[in-house]
Structures are given as C-alpha cells and as structure tokens.
Amino acid sequence: MTAIASLLQPRSIAIIGGSEEAGSAGRAALENLKRFKYGGDVHLVSRTRQEMPGLNWVSDIDELPRGIDLALLAVPSTRTPDALEKCGARGTRAAIAFAAGFAEVGGEGAQLQDRVARVARDHDIALLGPNCIGLVNFVQGIPLTFEPNFPQTTSMSRRIGVITQSGAMSSILRLALHAKRLAFSYVISTGNEAALGAEDLLQFLVEDPETHVIALFAEQFRDPHRLLQLARQAKDNNKPIVLMHPGRSVRARESAQSHTGAMASNHEVMATLVQSEGVLLVPTIEELIDTAEMLVRYTTLPVKGPAIITNSGAFKGFALDFSETIGLDLPEASAATKDRLAKELPPFATAENPLDFTAYYFRDPTLAPRVATQCLESDEFGSLMAAIVLGPPQMTRTEALVAALSRSAKPSVVAIFGDESPLEPQISSYFRDNGICFFRSPERALRALANITRYASDQQVRQKSSQPPLPLACPRTGIIPEYLSKELLRSVSIPVPEGRLVKTMAEAQEVASQIGYPVVIKAQSAALAHKTDSGAVMLNIATPEALKAAWVQIEEAVGRHHPDVALDGMLVERMADRGIEMVVGAKRDKDWGPVVLVGLGGIWVETLNDTVLVPPDLTTEQIYKRICQLRSAPLLFGARGTQPVDVMAVAGLVETVGNIMRSNPWIAELDINPLSVTPHGVLALDVLIRTSADETSSAQ
Secondary structure: OOHHHHHOOOOOOEEEEOOOOOOOOOHHHHHHHHOOOOOOOOEEOOOOOOOOEEEEEEOOHOOOOOOOOOEEEOOHHHHHHHHHHHHHOOOEEEEEOOOOOHHHOOHHHHHHHHHHHHHHHOOOEEEEEEOOOOOEOOOOEEEEOOOOOOOOOOOOOEEEEEEOOOHHHHHHHHHHHHOOOEEEEEEEOOOOOOOOOHHHHHHHHHHHHOOOOEEEOOOOOOOHHHHHHHHHHHOOOOEEEEEEEEOOHHHHHHHHHHOOOOOOOHHHHHHHHHHHHHOOOOOOOOHHHHHHHHHHHHOOOOOEEEEEEOOHHHHHHHHHHHHHHHOOOOOOHHHHHHHHHHHHHHHOOOOOOEEEEHHHHHHOHHHHHHHHHHOOOOOOOOEEEEEEEOOOOHHHHHHHHHHHOOOOOEEEEEEEOOOHHHHHHOHHHHHHHHEEEEEOOHHHHHHHHHHHHHHHHHOOOHHOOOOOOOOOOOOOOOOOHHHHHHHHHOOOOOOOOOOEEEEEEHHHHHHHHHHHOEEEEEEEEOOOOOOOOOOOOOEEEEEHHHHHHHHHHHHHHHHHHOOOOOEEEEEEOOOOOOOOOEEEEEEEEEEOEEEEEEEEEEHHHHHHHHHHEEEEOOOHHHHHHHHOOOOOOHHHHOOOHHHOOHHHHHHHHHHHHHHHHHHHHOOOEEEEEEEEEEEEEEEEEOOOEEEOOHHHHHOO
C-alpha cells in the first residue's frame, strides 16, 4: 500500500517519452499537470531538449534522480518493458503504462505484458496498466492521465471513488458524475492489470477517509476472495460499493476476454456472493451512475419504500406497474397521513400512494411543497419522489419545492417530465446544489431508489449462519457413489431413505424384508453418476419375486450400457412416500468459492430452470425467504387445494449443505436431486458428491 500511495499521491513525477508533438500522450499528461498547478517535481525524459519553466529535462532515464515516486510511461508497447526496467534501476516506486498492444491482442503482446509484469515484480514497482488512461487524484489535484482534465469545483464534502478496467468507462463515469455536480476522490483506470489489479486500488479506497462511496466497473476480478474480504471491510466502514460487472451472456464473456486479455468468471456465482457481502450490484451504466449519486448525497438511506407524488394521473398508474416490476415497495398511506394530506389537497384529489395532486398545481405553486412535507413527515415512507410537470414560473416553483424537501433528512428525488424539453438553465444545478437528486427520467429515478432501498434493507437484516462446522471424512476421490454420499449426509442428520448396500440377491431380499416393501434398488458405482439413463434404477418393487426380476434386469442393463463397469453392489432402500421433488445442489466455483442452489427438482430442474442461488452462510430464515421467490413457490404452499409441504425443513437442509461446503474444502460438488418434500419433512432420494485428488489432499 506504500507503493500504491506513491502511485496515487506522488511528490515527484517523471514523464518518459515527453514530446512537443500535439496530441502525444506525454504532452497531454504534462498539460494536465500544468492546469492543476501540480506542486511536486516534474522530470521530462525526451530525446529532444525542451526547455520549459519548472521542468527538469534529461535525455535518458539513466540521468533521472534516484527515488522518483512515479513514472508516466508515454512510450510504445515495445519500449515499455525496457523503460520500466530502467525506472526500476533508478528506484522509481510506481509507474503508469499508457500504451496498448499487450495481452488484449494476444501473441507477442501477451509476451510483452509478461515481461512488464516481471519487471514490476522484480523492482517492487506499483504498476498501473498497461493499456490504461491512468488516474486523477482530485483530493490533492494530481492528474496522471493523457485525457484532458480540469480542476474540480464543488461544494460537496462527500466524495465518490471510481475504479474501472476500461479507460473509456472511466471517462464516461467521470463526465456523467461531474455533470451531476458531485465530488470525486480518485478516478482510476486499471487497464490490463499486469501488476496491480482492481482489488489493490479498491483496498486503498476502502481505507481512504476521503472516499465515501465507491463506483466500480469491472469486467473481471483476478482475486475474488480478496474482493469479498474488501466488501466486508467496506460494509464495516459504512462505505457502499456500487458494482457493474458485465458478463451474464456468453458473448459478453467472450468480449471481456478479447478486451482485457482475461477470462470472465461465473457471473451468477459472483452476483450471489458479492451481494451477500453488501455490494450493490447494478445491471446498467445508468443505474451505476444514478445509484452512486444517491448514495453519496444521502447519508440516511431508506429501508421503507417511497411516497410518490405527481401531477399526472397517467403516471400514477405507470408508477404502480413499474415499481412492481423493479421490486420497489410503495407503502400505503396510513389513515392519519391521509387525513393530513386531505387538508392540503383539492377536494377532487385522493390521498393515496402514488398521489396525484392534479393540475391544480398550476394554479397553486405551494401545493406540491405542502404535499411533499406531509409525506416526508409520515413514518410509513422512507423517501419521496416528486414526478412533475413543472410549469411556469419554473424557478419560483423550484425554489419552493427545494425549501420543502430540504427540511427532511429523508432522501428526496425530483423527476421533471419532458425528456430533453428546455428548462431554465439553473434549475438542475439548483436542485443538486441543495443536495437533491434531479432527473428528467422518472424510470431512472425509481430504479435508483429501488437500489438504495434494497441495499439499506439488506444491510439491516443480513445475518450469518451460526451452525458449528461440520467436518466430514473424505471416503474416496472423484465421484463418490450414492451409498457413500448418503452415509455422509446421514452422519450430519440429513434425512435419507432407510436401506443399505448389498452384494447378493439374498442380502437384497433380507434387507427388503427388514425395511418393508415396496422398495427401490439402484446399481452403485462411481461411474454411474446418472443411473436412470443406464437402466440402473428400479422403483416401487412390491414383492420378493419382483425384487429378483428387477435385480436381473438392472444387471443386464448396466452390462449393455457400461460393460467395463464393476459395481460396488446394489443399494436397497424403502420406497419413499410421494412428495414434491426439489433440488438442493452446491458447487465450489474455482474463483469465488462455494454457493448453494435450491429449486424445483427431479425432471423439472433443467426443463424449467426454476432455481435460486444462495450464499453458503445464510440462516434458515433468510433461505426460507429466497425459496419463496421461486416461480414454483405456490406449489409448496398448497396450490389448488393440495396440502402445503414443509418449506422450513428445505431451508434448514440448505443451511446445512452450505455449512458442509464451508467446512469441507475437498467437496467440489454436492447434489441432492430429487429431494422429496412432504408436509412432514424432507428426504434426500438421490445424492452425488464429487471431489478431486488435489482438493482431498489439501483438505487432509
């Protein structure tokens, strides 16, 4: 972190490849430093002598003084490794490599990047890039980029830190947030991340007292476990992280690979785990911008939904539909609130949420401020959105509305209808300078409100599972057959059918007589992960004669499909009562770690894909709420007169499976499918556990 401080807060800078040529990266970086009136030492390395006031010119890196904090490498990709090597020999602590043509183009470019990374490691240089546009330290006024930048003037005391891997996205976010009159701490583009990754810069911002909200656009993470740790630290510091991470589609993942020279990881697993650690994940660039703005403007975040006031009856209906679509709860007004609102409204308006205070606003400019005041003073609402046709005189109406909204600590946002239709030029800045988020799109305002409300609510209720660890002994590597997998589950009190492994027909009939007919028999081998496809399962066997016939039939079927497979034996189990079939599965993602899946199972798991992912450390109560989000949830609670099943037992089993994954690193996958769910509990009908030699040896 000391070297990163030299990168972000350099007291001395060397521009390698300085040039008088207009448009060159070195010249542009120098012009930025002049505009910001950088007060540290600036050294220019150029083959052409350039006498400039306040600059120390040399013709070669070897002539630089030792121990310069930062080198800006404005040289082509082919010269970057050697230039960095020379800087390292002079004791340079940090560097930014602007050039493209490295791992993002593959081949020789990837080899060049490997050289650059080795040089940075060998000399302990905090290297940003290559293929990046650099960064701007707005706290101390230090621009370290070739992109034109200007000193920031703002009255905001709270600042946003921005980290992106893409240089263009860095510019997009900076320009958009600057237009909203917000303050930055640092805006950083990490590029190809040959040495420093987004996680390194994130750690600095998480610990930085000048950064209050972090906006992060990342196409991939190189150290997901560290990211999750930093997310927990940011949550403890009450510092929100808003993340956009493209890569949901196959084509997006391919794009990330060609753009950043790196593979994208499992997006669903990432989304589940980062959100569980308090990261606010958003799907669009607009939401990244708007949500970051709300988080930095409002220190008191709403756990309840907003009151919506408008002078458009048509928008009222739209707001109800749209809020339901984005998961934004619109609380009903209490009787007391309705009474107070009724005293402010014209007689033909109805006091409810959303509230249409009608076109009477054009006659009485105090109407909207009075209605807003009543809503903000009501306990049932956590925030307020005013979506209005402003009407003349625009500035007078704006001042009255701002005065009312500013009296409350609750977040207030204003959306003025009309898209790009002209407003008096000072209106948007007047709202923003008074701490109120201003929009021309009510949809954007509602999405951002939904994001911060969900974030605040999640932060309030998030709990960790308190189950003690459940370490298990690994019986073998690779695929663990069903009978051994069920023994492991039985050892931690997960219900499985009564039965046992047998080697002979006589043993099978003895077990069947002990547990009672009807029974199920299944061929057992690690090579039979999908037994039904191989004819290795026979159900509902009611008599000893049927058991004998089923035994012979399974042996013949397995012999046809898998002639080289040697069976461990046959599993004889009591036939389970009919229940709803669900699936509970867990996997250990190679990047992100374990995650658990629950949903409709049996033959429907792939057909309907009605599942949810949950972190492995949720409580039973939190998992229960996730299960209720399934499309098929009505089936579990007694659809069309059927008896409800024990959903809480499913949630408890999911919590236990998560604990198993956290306690046993040797387990790569655990799949219970189907899980039979009845009004009386759950029963794991089929189980598969997969491990590997490497994971087993490391666990032991």
